[in-house]
Amino acid sequence: MVVKNNIPSIVFIAPAIVLVAIFVYIFSGWSAWTSLTDWRIIGRMGKFIGIQNYIKLFAGDDIFRKCLYNTAKLIVLFIGITLPLGIICAIFLDLGVKGKGLFRAIYLIPLSFSFVASATMWGWMFMPDKGSINTLLRMLSLDFLTQPWITSTKQSIISVAIVYVWQFSGFATLVYYAGISSVDPDILDAARVDGANTFQRYVRVVLPLQKPATFTVLLILLMYSLRVFDLVWLLTGGGPAFSSEVLATYMYRVTFNQNLFAYGASISFFMFILSFVVIIIPVLIGTLKRMG
Amino acid sequence: MGKKALIYVVLIALALFYIFPIYTLLNTSLKTDEDLKYGPVAPTHQVFFGAYTKAFNLIKKQLLNSAVITVFATIISSILGSMSGYIFSKFRFKGDRVVFLVLVLGFYIAPQSILIPLVIFMGKIGLFNTYLGLILTHVAYGMPITTLLFRNYYEGLPQEIVDSSWVDGCGTFQTYTKIILPLSLPGFAVVAIFQFTNIWNEFLFGLTLTRGVTSQPVTVAVANLKGTTVAAWNMICAGAAITTVPVVLIYIFLLKMIIKGLLMGSVKG
Structure with missing residues (x-):
């Protein structure tokens, strides 16, 4: 028996539904509407100007184009490194090493750092003259490996990606480790009987079963790479010369530093559409598939 | 045996990658203004909490x-x-x-x-x-x-x-x-x-x-x-x-x- 609907149960879900309806969906719609106006002064309403902000955004805004390019580059670098690293670490931990718990704990610590703390820390790491990385390289007589890091237009977004890898690879490892250790031992035994060695067992048996884990990790990493703000804002400020500017920092700059509210709202709503296409639609498809 | 050693090397190298930034953060935070010139990697000469007091007050x-x-x-x-x-x-x-x-x-x-x-x-x-x-x-x-x-x-x-x-x-x-x-x-x-x-x-x-x-x-x-x-x-x-x-x-x-x-x-x- 499943209890059917009644008034008290509506009261129980009402706060959650009302809050999310207002703060997520109505506000997103409000952003969409604002983006169709020329509003820029608080206290005075904007005039409806259709999709002009979007035309400007896509046809005439070089910085916006840079943001798209930088975001794409960040996603490729960040996810391209984090996913394989997570899989490899998880397999290594699964191979029965000593101190597994300690390794897992250490790998997860970066996840506890706020982006403010990690931006501070890594800002100090990346300083070209006095920073920790270059200092360490010089101490090891590896001067030729020192890099300009966040001060270079070529390396600024790479530096951001490195910090993101540092922060999230422990999460990827954790999810993959949970996925790998939940593989039915009988299947592994069967593979062993068939003569598969350790490497073959992982590649042919365990990894194909990690699609749900990959989906999860991919989703969360994508989500964080689309909305990255704190880290970029505080580590590179989007620079030098907008070489690490991303959608979120540009949206903030346009809206709150330049007071171009309507134009900022068009970037906001573009981010909404992007979250929708890249994350929400895959989640919906995944959910529908699972429910059959 | 060699394979096991390789695994440990990778796991420990990664652990160092995770810990090194935290080490430099803590190490630097415990330095005196004078000690700062030796850089963030060299261990602090003395454990000094003055920077913490200053930061806390702010x-x-x-x-x-x-x-x-x-x-x-x-x-x-x-x-x-x-x-x-x-x-x-x-x-x-x-x-x-x-x-x-x-x-x-x-x-x-x-x-x-x-x-x-x-x-x-x-x-x-x-x-x-x-x-x-x-x-x-x-x-x-x-x-x-x-x-x-x-x-x-x-x-x-x-x-x-x-x-x-x-x-x-x-x-x-x-x-x-x-x-x-x-x-x-x-x-x-x-x-x-x-x-x-x-x-x-x-x-x-x-x-x-x-x-x-x-x-x-x-x-x-x-x-x-x-x-x-x-x-x-x-x-x-x-x-x-x-x-x-x-x-x-x-x-x-x-x-x-x-x-x-x-x-x-x-x-x-």
Whole structure:
């Protein structure tokens, strides 16, 4: 028996539904509407100007184009490194090493750092003259490996990606480790009987079963790479010369530093559409598939 | 044997990659101004807490702000999430799946998408630059994930306990307080930890919804340390270290629950 609907149960879900309806969906719609106006002064309403902000955004805004390019580059670098690293670490931990718990704990610590703390820390790491990385390289007589890091237009977004890898690879490892250790031992035994060695067992048996884990990790990493703000804002400020500017920092700059509210709202709503296409639609498809 | 050694080398190298930045942060934060010139890698010559005192005095008001905002927002969002998670897990009504999905998908919407209306709205209802404004914001954006986590947690409790309590004449509310809540402690622990760390570490809402120190959270204060005139790296690092303490302590002592929360929120989402 499943209890059917009644008034008290509506009261129980009402706060959650009302809050999310207002703060997520109505506000997103409000952003969409604002983006169709020329509003820029608080206290005075904007005039409806259709999709002009979007035309400007896509046809005439070089910085916006840079943001798209930088975001794409960040996603490729960040996810391209984090996913394989997570899989490899998880397999290594699964191979029965000593101190597994300690390794897992250490790998997860970066996840506890706020982006403010990690931006501070890594800002100090990346300083070209006095920073920790270059200092360490010089101490090891590896001067030729020192890099300009966040001060270079070529390396600024790479530096951001490195910090993101540092922060999230422990999460990827954790999810993959949970996925790998939940593989039915009988299947592994069967593979062993068939003569598969350790490497073959992982590649042919365990990894194909990690699609749900990959989906999860991919989703969360994508989500964080689309909305990255704190880290970029505080580590590179989007620079030098907008070489690490991303959608979120540009949206903030346009809206709150330049007071171009309507134009900022068009970037906001573009981010909404992007979250929708890249994350929400895959989640919906995944959910529908699972429910059959 | 060689293979095993290789595995350890990789695992330890990675551990060093994770720890090295934290080492330089702590090492620098314990240095005297004089000692700073030896760089962030060379171990500090003496353990000096002066930078901590300086940083603490600059951010103590904001530490209090963050503590108040985080504690209240965590408690409220956990309770509301448990209530809605309970209904979505144990009751069926028309369109329940769609409502649940739409609610939970709110988690994936980037905060920038709603930022401008949020700031205007908070100004209009008089909650801009107040504790209440930030608490309300964090509670609202916490609803998708707390609902999801509690729904998944309650899925582990058998439907029969709700049904039999129903047969005994207890309504939705009594069943919740008498049957569900006493069984919810592990769920609350996981959700509260998850919420606490996220809200404590949050920066964007704190930055846009406050002005001056009245209700400014500590993340914004630490970000501002860099711009102050007395900005020495030992003090900046000390500030960052101070804000990280509560969360790292939670991670170290409650790692099992953190892991549970991370897996509960994602794998079964």
